Amino acid sequence: MRVRTAVVGVGHMAHSHLPNLAQFEDVDLVALCDVSEERLQSTARQYNVPRVYTELTRMLDGERLDCVFVITPEWLHAGQSIECLRRGLDVFCEKPPSHNVEESKRMAEEAGASGKLLALGFNRRFSVTEIKEAFSEHPPQMCVAEFIRPVDEYRPLINGSIHALDTLIYICGEPRAAAAVATYSDPEKHECIAASIEFANGALATLASGYGTQTSAERLSVYGHGIAAWWNRSSVTIRRGDESETREIGDSVRLEDRHFIDCVKGEAEPIATIDDAVVTMEWVHRVFDAAQIEVSPAPRTGRGYLQWCPYCGADIVAYREECVSCGRELGAWSIPIEDMAE
Ligand SMILES: NC(=O)c1ccc[n+]([C@@H]2O[C@H](COP(=O)([O-])OP(=O)(O)OC[C@H]3O[C@@H](n4cnc5c(N)ncnc54)[C@H](O)[C@@H]3O)[C@@H](O)[C@H]2O)c1
Structure with missing residues (x-):
C-alpha cells in the first residue's frame, strides 16, 4: 500500500517531519497547507510537493488522502485534527494535543467515534x-x-x-x-x-x-x-x-514518522495515541496544581500567545514571528498585549 499524505503547518517542526515523508518509499507527499503563501511555496519546492493550499478544508475537499500531519500551533490542533478525523483520515498531530485537558478529551472522543487513528507527537x-x-x-x-x-x-x-x-x-x-x-x-x-x-x-x-x-x-x-x-x-x-x-539511537522523529505510516498501513500498533496524551495532559495539570501554578484554560487571550496583531489587527497565524499581514515583529509571546499595542 502507498500512503497518500499531506501536512498542515509548515513551520519550524514540520521541517523535522518533511524530510522523512519525502524519503519514505511508500509515502506520496501530495499536498501542503499553511496560511503563509511564502512558506508554502518554498517548502513545496524544497520537498517537491505538487499542490499547496492556504485553507485546510479546501485541501481536504481537493485531495484524496489516507492521513494528515497536523503541525500547527497547539490551539489549532483540536479543530484541525477533528476535521480530518471526520473525513475518515488517520491523523498525526504534534504535541501537546491541545492547551487543556477538556479539549484533549474531546479529541479522544472524536477519534474513538471516527474509528481512525489520532497519533500524538511524543517522539x-x-x-x-x-x-x-x-x-x-x-x-x-x-x-x-x-x-x-x-x-x-x-x-x-x-x-x-x-x-x-x-x-x-x-x-x-x-x-x-x-x-x-x-x-x-x-x-x-x-x-x-x-x-x-x-x-x-x-x-x-x-x-x-x-x-x-x-x-x-x-x-x-x-x-x-x-x-x-x-x-x-x-x-x-x-x-x-x-x-x-x-x-x-536514531532520530526519534524519523522513528515516530515511520511507525505512524506503518500504523496507517495496518502493520503496527500505535504507541502514542490521543488516549495516552489525555493521561499525560491530566498529569501535567496535576503537577501544576501540586505546584500551585494557575494556568488559564484557554491561552489565546490576555497574556500569552497573541490572538491578533496588536499593530494591524490581523489574525495571528504564527507565533514567535512577525505578523504575516503588516510584517511587524510580534516580539515575545510573554509580552502582555496591552504593553505592545501602540
Ligand atoms: N515534538 C517536538 O519535539 C516538537 C518540537 C517543536 C515543536 N513541536 C510542536 O509542533 C507544533 C508546531 O510548532 P512549530 O515550532 O513548528 O511552530 P511554527 O510557528 O514554527 O509553525 C507553525 C506553522 O503553522 C502555520 N499555521 C498557523 N495557523 C495555521 C492555519 N490556520 N492553517 C494552516 N497553517 C497554519 C504557521 O503559518 C506556521 O508555518 C506545536 O504544537 C509545537 O508544540 C513539537
Missing part, C-alpha cells in the same frame, strides 16, 4: 523502547527525568517538558500522586518545577523541568531490580549487573 517514546522492555517484568523503582532549557518559554511544562513527563508515564504506567514546587515569575511562564511522582505500580520519579537556566540538557535515568538505564537524545545505556551496553 521520545520511540527512543526509550529498550528501557521500557528492560523493565517489563518488574517496574522501575526510581526514575529521574530532566528537561532543561536555556530560555523561558510559554507554558514550558505543556509545550516542552511534557516530553519528560510523557516518557516517565510511558515507562512506568499511570501515576497515582504528584507533589511539586516551582519558582516562577509569571504563572504562564514558570521557569523551574521540581516534581515527585508516584506511579500506580509503585515506581517513584523525580521530574526536573528547568527553564531560563542559560543551559540545555535532556536526560532520563531509570533504576530498579539490578538494572540501571540511562537515556539522552543520542544514546541509551543499559547496565545489568556488571554488564553495560550503550547504543546510539
